[in-house]
Amino acid sequence: MNIITISREFGSGGRELGKRLAEILDYDYYDREIITEIAKRHNVDEDYVEHTLNNHVWQTYTLSFHHSFMSPIYINAPDVNLLREQRLVIEEIANNKKNCIIVGRNADVLLHDKNPLNLFICADMDAKIKRCQERATGDEKSFTYKQFKKMIKRIDKNRARTRYLIADGEWGNRNSYHLIINTTGWDIEQLSIALAEFVKRWFAEQNEK
Amino acid sequence: MNIITISREFGSGGRELGKRLAEILDYDYYDREIITEIAKRHNVDEDYVEHTLNNHVWQTYTLSFHHSFMSPIYINAPDVNLLREQRLVIEEIANNKKNCIIVGRNADVLLHDKNPLNLFICADMDAKIKRCQERATGDEKSFTYKQFKKMIKRIDKNRARTRYLIADGEWGNRNSYHLIINTTGWDIEQLSIALAEFVKRWFAEQNEK
Numbered sequence: 001m002n003i004i005t006i007s008r009e010f011g012s013g014g015r016e017l018g019k020r021l022a023e024i025l026d027y028d029y030y031d032r033e034i035i036t037e038i039a040k041r042h043n044v045d046e047d048y049v050e051h052t053l054n055n056h057v058w059q060t061y062t063l064s065f066h067h068s069f070m071s072p073i074y075i076n077a078p079d080v081n082l083l084r085e086q087r088l089v090i091e092e093i094a095n096n097k098k099n100c101i102i103v104g105r106n107a108d109v110l111l112h113d114k115n116p117l118n119l120f121i122c123a124d125m126d127a128k129i130k131r132c133q134e135r136a137t138g139d140e141k142s143f144t145y146k147q148f149k150k151m152i153k154r155i156d157k158n159r160a161r162t163r164y165l166i167a168d169g170e171w172g173n174r175n176s177y178h179l180i181i182n183t184t185g186w187d188i189e190q191l192s193i194a195l196a197e198f199v200k201r202w203f204a205e206q207n208e209k
Numbered sequence: 210m211n212i213i214t215i216s217r218e219f220g221s222g223g224r225e226l227g228k229r230l231a232e233i234l235d236y237d238y239y240d241r242e243i244i245t246e247i248a249k250r251h252n253v254d255e256d257y258v259e260h261t262l263n264n265h266v267w268q269t270y271t272l273s274f275h276h277s278f279m280s281p282i283y284i285n286a287p288d289v290n291l292l293r294e295q296r297l298v299i300e301e302i303a304n305n306k307k308n309c310i311i312v313g314r315n316a317d318v319l320l321h322d323k324n325p326l327n328l329f330i331c332a333d334m335d336a337k338i339k340r341c342q343e344r345a346t347g348d349e350k351s352f353t354y355k356q357f358k359k360m361i362k363r364i365d366k367n368r369a370r371t372r373y374l375i376a377d378g379e380w381g382n383r384n385s386y387h388l389i390i391n392t393t394g395w396d397i398e399q400l401s402i403a404l405a406e407f408v409k410r411w412f413a414e415q416n417e418k
Binding site for chain 2: 120122124172173174175177178179180181182184185186187190191193194195197198201202205206
């Protein structure tokens with residue numbers, strides 16, 4: 001069974017890339033499906049699950065004690081329950097024994113023992129904002145460049161923090177992934193085709209061992 | 210004209226990857242050749258050039274001034290001359306108008322205006338030390354794991370610092386490259402083939418624009 005995890009900067013096109021890659025490779029694809037499953041199990045609204053998982057209520061206290069500083073990070077109890085449920089759902093997906101791609105949700109860390117191929121997708125800020133503008137709905141339609149930039153930074157900061165909760169490796173750092181791809185200048189469809197070839201060769205070699 | 214630059218962690222296999230990629234793509238390949246050219250022009254020994262460029266004499270002073278700290282970095286004059294010569298040689302290579310791969314020497318920064326494809330090659334520490342052990346000559350043959358680790362860290366620190374001299378983007382950071390590849394678990398020959406396909410598609414798309 002081959003598992004690909006995709007971590008990504010907001011607006012980098014990581015989700016579209018994952019979807020296209022899954023189509024080309026004929027892999028199962030998981031992204032929003034995980035939220036749906038958690039919502040069903042907890043009998044709560046999908047939007048609530050998504051919002052809660054993407055916007056943790058972080059409380060940071062800086063304590064001074066004998067001239068040394070400690071900065072513990074607290075996370076609200078409901079968040080912890082949803083994070084736990086998310087982990088269980090992702091583990092179940094892996095136990096399906098079917099080739100799959102999982103976007104986001106720290107699946108790279110959670111499934112470490114299954115030897116997934118871990119990709120990180122990024123892009124230049126201008127490219128990310130352009131993508132956000134193109135797919136904007138509701139209030140976001142009137143967002144300025146600056147507002148999009150602020151939103152992207154906030155979301156990515158939360159992603160980095162969530163990873164920090166469960167793993168040592170830094171979010172977006174080269175040491176935490178097999179491949180980091182900057183999508184700026186790529187047509188995502190073309191990139192998917194190029195990446196599919198790359199991925200096939202990787203798994204061919206790993207499964208030979 | 211397509212230019213590929215390869216920046217790499219010491220021991221990651223970046224040089225071998227570059228060489229194989231150049232063979233597959235039929236590109237010119239530059240690495241040690243740059244050192245040879247600088248040595249010829251300055252009428253000095255190749256080893257002297259290499260040692261000087263790889264081991265800058267850095268002098269860091271930490272100054273305290275009204276409770277604020279400043280840490281300027283100084284570099285010796287002979288180093289600056291060689292660094293300048295290196296820049297000129299790299300610019301001449303780019304002006305040859307032939308497809309090429311340049312390994313190291315901050316060619317990604319120096320040739321920024323030529324729109325090169327910038328790759329960064331890394332690997333896990335264990336894999337890097339294993340590679341160093343396999344190709345060790347002279348004194349290095351009796352190096353311990355710890356000694357190799359120290360050497361790798363020292364060399365990479367110098368590479369990061371040299372980049373810091375001439376560019377804003379951070380060495381090894383995802384924002385500075387198009388693609389970051391961790392070679393751990395790859396056979397470099399297989400990786401070269403996978404990467405060649407990727408590269409071809411990238412340039413096909415860029416040259417279409």
